[in-house]
Amino acid sequence: MTKSSCETVEQAARLAGHTDALPPPACRAQEVPSYMREVYDWAYVNPAWVRWLDHNAVVKTLLFGNDRRLMRRYLSRIQPGMRVWQVAHVYGDLVRLAAERTGEHGAFDLTDVTPIQIAHGRRKVGHLPWARVIRDDAALHKPSGPQAYDLICSFFLLHEVPDDWKRRIVDNMLSQIPEHGEVLFVDYHRPSRWQPVRYILHWVNRLLEPFADALWQHEISHFASNASDFEWHKETIFGGVYQIVSARKKQR
Structure with a gap:
């Protein structure tokens, strides 16, 4: 996990207002399974995409x-x-x-x-x-x-x-x-x-x-x-x- 990826996770938690979700200095994002980062970063990891996807209308469309x-x-x-x-x-x-x-x-x-x-x-x-x-x-x-x-x-x-x-x-x-x-x-x-x-x-x-x-x-x-x-x-x-x-x- 790169430094920039760690910073992305920290920024996501801060933007959501949940400092208890912040990664520790060693970067808790390293615990995220590799397949999540490699395959589903756009859907579940990247905060910009998550904010756009987390809506009922999107779920209804996808299903x-x-x-x-x-x-x-x-x-x-x-x-x-x-x-x-x-x-x-x-x-x-x-x-x-x-x-x-x-x-x-x-x-x-x-x-x-x-x-x-x-x-x-x-x-x-x-x-x-x-x-x-x-x-x-x-x-x-x-x-x-x-x-x-x-x-x-x-x-x-x-x-x-x-x-x-x-x-x-x-x-x-x-x-x-x-x-x-x-x-x-x-x-x-x-x-x-x-x-x-x-x-x-x-x-x-x-x-x-x-x-x-x-x-x-x-x-x-x-x-x-x-x-x-x-x-x-x-x-x-x-x-x-x-x-x-x-x-x-x-x-x-």
Whole structure:
């Protein structure tokens, strides 16, 4: 990581008004995975792009108008008082809506590995006493305290990480849930051949999303080391473009 990159991260945190997201002298930006800097700097690291992209209208456009439909699949599972972990920041108002739905008797943890995403997350939910925004790796994060999470959600994260990261993230998410808990994945899927969006996404994946094709080729359970220990349920929408996959521990 160059000095200029470190300065970019520091400037992003200062502009967002969150000095607690500033990198230390050694430059915490070095902890950002290399694929993020090499592939997704324009989308998630560069503060100029992040400020432009973090709007509901952009999310609606990128998801071909399915944003609210997909968000409801997640939000409908949150009951007041739950302990919820969202594994990465999401553009638009989803983070705020999920945290508000969790309520003051619950707990909402949002993690992300990128300082500018942490800054944007804190701007959205930092005023809620029960919400925490934590700079952490989705493949390593553990809940604080003895209580496990009731619901863990990955909302359009897996298609953006290399396959080895997919496995680590999925395994870590599954390892956190108790007997009653649920892990939810909302992400891309292999579209039906009749779906015109299939051909648009084919070129988007080739040009901008090099890790997304894995979700066209494999079920999400493929990335779980102990998939047989869980009950998996998959729903697809919009001609197979999107999938909503739930995993729960099998009852013994």
